[in-house]
Amino acid sequence: MSNFSLSNLMTRQDVLGFVVLALILLVVLPLSLDVMRLNQVGKYLSFAFVTVGLVLCWGYGGILSLGQGVFYGLGGYALAMFLKLEASSPENTSIQSTPGIPDFMDWNQITELPWLWEPFHSFGFSLLAILLVPTVLAYLIGFAMFKRRVSGVYFAIITQAISSILTILIIGQQGYTGGVNGITDLQTLMGWSIRTDYASYVFYFVGVALLFVCLFIAQFITKSKLGRILVAMRGQEDRVRFSGYDVANFKIFVFCVGAAFAAVGGAMFTLQEKFMSPSFVGIVPSIEMVIFCAVGGRLSILGAVYGALLVNVFRTVLGESFPELWLFAMGLLFVGVVLAFPDGLAGVYQKYAAPTVDRFLDKAPLFRRWPSSTSHSEPIKAS
Amino acid sequence: MSAATARATNTDFVLAVEGLTVSFEGFKAVDDLSFYVDEKEIRVIIGPNGAGKTTVLDLICGRTKATEGSVKFRNKELTTLNEHEIVRAGVGRKFQTPSIYEDLTVFENLELCYPRGRNVFGALFFKRDQKVINKVRETAEMVNLLDQIEDSADLLSHGKKQWLEIGMLLIQDPALLMLDEPVAGMSVTERQQTAELLRRITADRSVIVIEHDMQFVAEIADHVTVMHQGKILAEGTAEKVKQDPKVIEVYLGH
Amino acid sequence: MFSDYSATELGSIFAMQGFAGLILFAVFLLMALGLAIIFGQMGVINMAHGEFMILGAYITYLTSNVFADYFPALFGGYFFVAMVLAFLAAAALGALVEWTVIRRLYHRPLDTLLATWGLSLLMQQSYRSIFGAREVGVEVPDWMAGSFQVTDFVELPVNGLFVMCIAVAVTLAVYLLMFRSSWGSRVRAVVQNRPMAGAVGINTAKMDRMTFALGCGIAGIAGSAFTMIGSTGPSAGQDYIVDTFLVVVFGGAASILGTVASAFSISQAQSTMEFFLGGSMAKVLTLLTVVIILMFRPQGLFTLKVRK
Ligand SMILES: Nc1ncnc2c1ncn2[C@@H]1O[C@H](COP(=O)(O)OP(=O)(O)OP(=O)(O)O)[C@@H](O)[C@H]1O
């Protein structure tokens, strides 16, 4: 009975879920949408990275972070800085008073590239920074807070303050960050234009592939003993200590994983939208990502993807026809999901559709023998 | 102090509590308490409500930090350690209200307490091998829960939740087991089964039990410590303590 | 950095700056008091607290218009009427919100946070639909528009002084109500031991609703007072929320004195730094300091140990 075999990692419903999601993202959408729309879906999926991380932190670990925008933003900015430097070669910027530095620096009378920007000439460094800067920050925040047993509401408020701090800092230091407009006019990646249709397709598929990597990691975590410790901790944190675990370390771990996922999402956003700005860092986007997650189902990693997709599609549709209704809809969504559907779409699926699907799977040749539950339980109740 | 330190370094005791004091905003819930528990001894702590019994266990297992005094477990100072370090040193604690993981199954509850893979990556790559499964089943059998091993723990009756919690401690194989009112709220038959269970599991370890039921106390105790207002009122065998006039006055009399 | 100024100039700069800090203190205090009751006493996270303030501000705006149109002779006193109306409107809405949403979520604090955030969006959009997206300002009565000339360099605006007086009055009222009245002791009884309070005959559901309404009502007064020093827009409430929560948490959630002290220290730190570093850096440093202190003292500056 090995822990690493697929049948232990996934129930047949999970397998079905992964296959269906893969079909939708890799076949149905690319075939049915034009490149512009597909690019939009890619952008929505970049939020799915955050929501999958939130399922781990919040759904499983009970840690509600209202600062995921910080990690998303840092990941996005790390890549944007690299791309911006590439776009600001001395030839491209020869009309500036100081050629070779990003345009917004020139506008702000900065005459030399700040030291913080120097290493972002290197692609390798930038890739590392995308992952490491947010993760290390998450580690520091998590260490400081969880070791001192700050959690729940206080953690939420402090993370919110942190996202507020970073936003003010980015907007205030426009000479170094591009200010409220963010970093714009990104053109090429290692000499290869990122603005062609072809590039859009490539980025879309790269994004989906990375999302599936994150989904598998998340699935592995939730099905491991660590996942069960998180569930246990959510209800009985004290008891977990008396089972011999250092609770803080587990919280730090999921918080870091959530931050790393969010950072990848942010970088994918930068690639697909060709800019990054503080409007994805602050408290509003951070809490919106929480509601994407809640809509999908805070305990379901696949649900989180649908949550991010559907809420954003809904926003686009509504925004195109009735922009003034959007805030009403979003407000109602928050209140309604919390009051009426705390387990989100995944909860609705579990309750109404899952039994029928299961009966169907009993007859399906491929799935008949696959266990309908892993030996590990999957919690479906919200706490 | 030096005499006390000399005693505390005595290796004969499993647990040596000395001068233990905790004050909450000036209120001393435990006041200069000292007692010693021998290897394989069953020690029962009794006393009126609010005497500080639970607080003593809280102090030993690190849930509450002592204001003063020392707790030595096999010559290891516990007052400076964290809860999980104390557990890993070999002290197990059952809470007054049953505290189990309601979202998990009985199997998973027990497995979670199995002493392996306790750090982050250990837990992430923890493998449920035959050894773990056997140990879990063996423990479940011991606490009469083998039939319900796949059930979600929140479906268990109150008494069975208490057993499950005892099982979760047993699988940690602690050298010192601390039980806070293990039979409170149980039916008569459950009570008997629990007494039976306790007798079996206490055979090869030291145990501290808090209990109000004097009949039950007399059945299991080697020594009884009577607490009152954070201090020790009397100590000795169950028989001796029962006849102590001070104890009768503050505790048994009514 | 001081060498450019003469001694008297420096003195008056500090005096003015200190006064600006005091106004900020009054603002923080007014923002935080209502929340200190709701979060500190009830443990409810009300993310729509800022929107309740804005409600008070719009009520004041409406009242001033009504007075200007129908009772121009009484215009000098409209503000006091507006303040009472703002309190009543915000409290009534608060009671309604408690009854429809909050009471279902008392055991799920993080979910209250999300639901009240949704509420704040609904309120924002309502303001936008009713009052338009632009900021509105109220006409300040003449007697409030002037300023006291203290020395040649130092002058203190009357409206600032007025806001301070309101802050002091509201703080005193809250203190007396929460800690010196039998109503306050019942509120605290409910907070400390709900079943027990219920058992001795306190209607806990009603207490919850009234406490929540009171907190919202105070937010309404705060919003009303703010119209005297600035204009109001539909989404202004969101700018307050982080500051407000930090003031309350920093002060130690359950103590009025803590809230006062924390509002004072945060406002002074911010206004002093603002002078040297500019607004955004001052804000960043203040928030950062508060966050770091909270990491070391998560229970806030002024709290007692309580049993978990
Ligand atoms: N963290 C704390 N803060 C304040 N007071 C506390 C704390 N912990 C315990 N106390 C107080 O210490 C006293 C002893 O409490 P404790 O729970 O240890 O009593 P007990 O002997 O276990 O009583 P029971 O038989 O009712 O379980 C009580 O008065 C209690 O209110």
Ligand SMILES: [Mg+2]
């Ligand atoms: Mg007790």
